[in-house]
Amino acid sequence: MKNTYQVDNVVTEVRSHGLTLERVYGYDFSIAIVTNFTQNHLDFHKIMDNYLQSKLLLFSKYLSRSSSAKAIINHDNPSYEHFINACPSKKTQNSFVANDIKTSLNGTKYIVLLPSGETRRIHLNIHGNFNVYNSLACIATCFTTYSHLLTLDQIIQSLENFQYVKGRFEFHIRHRPFSVVVDFTHTPDGLEKVLKCGRQILLESAENADEYADIMIATSDNSSQENPQKIIDDIVSGIQTKPDKSRLYVEVDRKKAIHLAVDLAKDRHDLILITGKGHETTQILADHAIEFNEKDIMEEKYKQMMQDNTLxxxxxxxxxxxxxxxxxxxxxxxxxxxxxxxxxxxxxxxxxxxxxxxxxxxxxxxxxxxxxxxxxxxxxxxxxxxxxxxxxxxxxxxxxxxxxxxxxxxxxxxxxxxxxxxxxxxxx
CATH class of the missing domain: 3.40.190.10 (Periplasmic binding protein-like II)
Structure with a gap:
């Protein structure tokens, strides 16, 4: 392939589907990164072990055998040893550690400990421990591979200037008078992480984040050919601890469900977390798709509320x-x-x-x-x-x-x- 644009470095996300189906055949990655491994894509892989084996291919098959190749792996993930063992060679390991993690509406702060023992304070505009891991992976990659091009100050400044990923714990409203976050997550682990993050932001205390949601509203997403009411019934039946009727609401119409959430929110201590669609701007219903932008729906409802309350x-x-x-x-x-x-x-x-x-x-x-x-x-x-x-x-x-x-x-x-x-x- 001709390098028409004279590109020296390419960053790409490689999905487990692509690894299994050899869509990256012929690639020779200089750096392989894994930040997390949890349940996902079981409609394709069927069981978790198949999913894990496909992820390991990035390290065992597609990571370069060059002496300069690097593997960036989250040590806190339970599958850490599997990924380490899949690497083509075992080299000196360097650790990048985040300490004193604090979260608030303004973002996430932590102190990074470098392999040299040096520490630096970092303030991210994005939220959640999952983004702490993501930022550590960025620091490790740039620090170990591109130190001849980037100083540590430049690496940290770039992270601190970054605002957000569209549809990934993205704030649409902050304290006006409540807060609204939209997130794409649709897996059990992902949902738990964003709920816990939201709770930590409101309480600014991880110790009090055991009860993730005060009120739940079950609604439809992209139901396609399935009956949306049946999907909701399955969701409700899967809730292990049955909340009382004052805490669980069911509304099939997603737009009405969003409006209901706004009506239930009371003050700046409330956070509405809308999950499942994130950055998407359409909703798939039966055999057709409709325009559906949750940000626009939320803003429309909020403006109506502002007018009604003459704020x-x-x-x-x-x-x-x-x-x-x-x-x-x-x-x-x-x-x-x-x-x-x-x-x-x-x-x-x-x-x-x-x-x-x-x-x-x-x-x-x-x-x-x-x-x-x-x-x-x-x-x-x-x-x-x-x-x-x-x-x-x-x-x-x-x-x-x-x-x-x-x-x-x-x-x-x-x-x-x-x-x-x-x-x-x-x-x-």
Whole structure:
């Protein structure tokens, strides 16, 4: 095959189907990575041992015999020894370990221990221990193979700048006034992991993550030729601990089920987790497919809720406005956001925050709050700011007090000033 584009490195996902059916015949991988091995694709492999044997082919058959070839394997996975034994040669093993893992709405923090004994702190914008393993695999790959091209600082900075994978524990709404996450997972292990991750985010404590869901709504996915009600009946019958009727709901229509979840959510401590479709934008029903974008459905329902409850749009500013209208709006929204300290202590997430690029507010945020991470929306004009607020792309906006007071007094009268003055701290 001619290398028309002069590509030197290719990263590809190799599925167990492709390994079994020899779709990668002739490949000679320089690096093979496995982060996890759990139940999946049994419709094709029938039993778990067949599935495992197909995965092992990546290491036993397709990993290069070159002395520079590397295998990156998750030591915490129960099948670790199988993958190690499948490698063509046993070389010196280097460990990359994550310690002091902490999760919140703003992402995941941990300390990575390198083979040299050096430690570095990392803040990911993505969530879940499964993404800690994924990031460790990235660090191990780049550090051991591309150290001549990338410094450790560059590797870590790239990870910290990464925002999310579409449809993989993707936040659609954060604290507005509840949170909504969409995830593609549809396997028992995957569902348990994302549920536990969601619980940890809300409680910020792994010890309290034993009860994963307070309310369950069983609904349809891509039912194809099967009866969706029968699928739901099988799901409900498979729940070992039968919840009471106040905790288990059944709604065949997936759109109505999403609306029901929104109606049941109460405050910022609630998280709606929608699983099964993730990034998909269609739903397969019987012999046809319909357009089905869960993000659009959720936003439509949320906007309706906002209108019904007449919630105010908020602007987070440098000084406090004491007029009566602002005080009323602040009182109504006090459970959502109170000021810049809510960002510092993790009470609200970074992602729904907007800041004008090149301003003192942006400088302060980068140096004092986000530690240099661009985890907010950079805005370029007054129109973009206001349009972003109205479209719920952002929930709050940092701006200097003079500009903010002009906005709210003369142009955008349905916006509200909140928060205490912090500008004097910028250059400290």
């Amino acid at each position: 105010s749009t908020l602007i987070l500013v440098a000084s406090y406005s004491a007029n009566l209208a602002s005080e009323m709006a602040i009182e109504k929204s006090k459970d959502i956001i109170s000021g810049i300290d809510d960002l510092k202590n993790g009470r609200i997430p970074f992602n729904p925050i907007g800041i004008s690029e090149g301003t003192a507010a942006e400088d302060y945020h980068l140096r004092k709050i986000s530690e240099g991470t661009l985890n907010y929306h950079r805005l370029i004009s007054e129109k973009v700011i206001y349009d972003s607020l109205l479209a719920y792309i952002i929930d709050a906006y940092f701006v200097d007090s003079g500009t903010a007071e002009y906005f709210t007094n003369n142009i955008y009268c349905n916006s509200t000033l909140i928060g205490n003055d912090y500008m004097h701290k910028i250059y400290i």
